Amino acid sequence: MKRRMKTMHVRLRYARIDAGYESASAAAKAHGWPISTLTAHENGQNDYNAQQAEVYAKAFKTTAEWLMFGKTPSPPPGSDQGPGIDAQLLQLPKEQSDALIKAFNTMIETTRIIGKAK
Numbered sequence: 001m002k003r004r005m006k007t008m009h010v011r012l013r014y015a016r017i018d019a020g021y022e023s024a025s026a027a028a029k030a031h032g033w034p035i036s037t038l039t040a041h042e043n044g045q046n047d048y049n050a051q052q053a054e055v056y057a058k059a060f061k062t063t064a065e066w067l068m069f070g071k072t073p074s075p076p077p078g079s080d081q082g083p084g085i086d087a088q089l090l091q092l093p094k095e096q097s098d099a100l101i102k103a104f105n106t107m108i109e110t111t112r113i114i115g116k117a118k
Contacts, residue, residue, distance in 0.1 A: 009044040011067050012056060016042070017101055018089075019060040020108075031059050 013024075016038075021027035024042050028035040040046040041056075048056070053064035065071045089097040 006070075007044060008047065008053075008068050009042055011070060012048070013042045014089075015056065015060040015062045015067060017098075018062075020105065022105075027059070 016024065016027045019027070021030065024038045025035050027033075028038040037046075041048045041052070050064060050068065053067045056062075057064040057067055063072070089100060092100070
């Protein structure tokens with residue numbers, strides 16, 4: 001069964017995690033945003049507008065359209081390109097996708113450490 005990202009708040013949280021920020025606090029500090037604002041946008045206390053979606057999209061390397069409406073660009077016609085890893089993760093149960101994201105981030109960090117040691 002596909003898990004849908006039904007709200008802008010949930011999509012924002014996943015965009016932040018996908019961008020490598022383990023917490024809203026870490027992302028807010030890195031970008032100079034008020035922590036309470038990002039937290040309220042992620043937990044659904046407050047909605048965010050199109051202008052703020054553009055800011056988040058740029059920071060988290062996604063699109064404002066996806067953050068606000070869940071729409072993603074289609075692959076070019078004739079392309080055999082399937083859904084990206086982020087789209088595949090979003091179709092899994094939350095516990096599975098969270099575990100995979102954590103494992104992936106650990107692999108990335110390990111690769112960075114190994115690269116520095118050489």
